[in-house]
Amino acid sequence: MAGAPKSSWPELKGKHADYAEKIISQDRPDVHVITKIEGHEPEPPFEEDDRVIIWCFVDVGFNFIVSRTPYVG
Numbered sequence: 056m057a058g059a060p061k062s063s064w065p066e067l068k069g070k071h072a073d074y075a076e077k078i079i080s081q082d083r084p085d086v087h088v089i090t091k092i093e094g095h096e097p098e099p100p101f102e103e104d105d106r107v108i109i110w111c112f113v114d115v116g117f118n119f120i121v122s123r124t125p126y127v128g
Contacts, residue, residue, distance in 0.1 A: 063126035072119035102128035
């Protein structure tokens with residue numbers, strides 16, 4: 056019997072955002088994944104059960120790095 060669907064990905068904090076999006080989409084094809092840049096984009100006004108936001112920062116090499124644990128909401 057399958058367990059509850061995964062709802063957070065703490066193991067992706069510090070990883071590249073593209074990689075995180077791939078993993079989340081594989082684990083939860085029923086949600087849409089949005090990438091936002093920390094400090095440059097506002098927090099969404101409400102949570103959604105079919106969304107995961109990947110908050111990231113841009114490092115010196117212009118890589119998007121996950122800065123918070125992604126979760127459904």
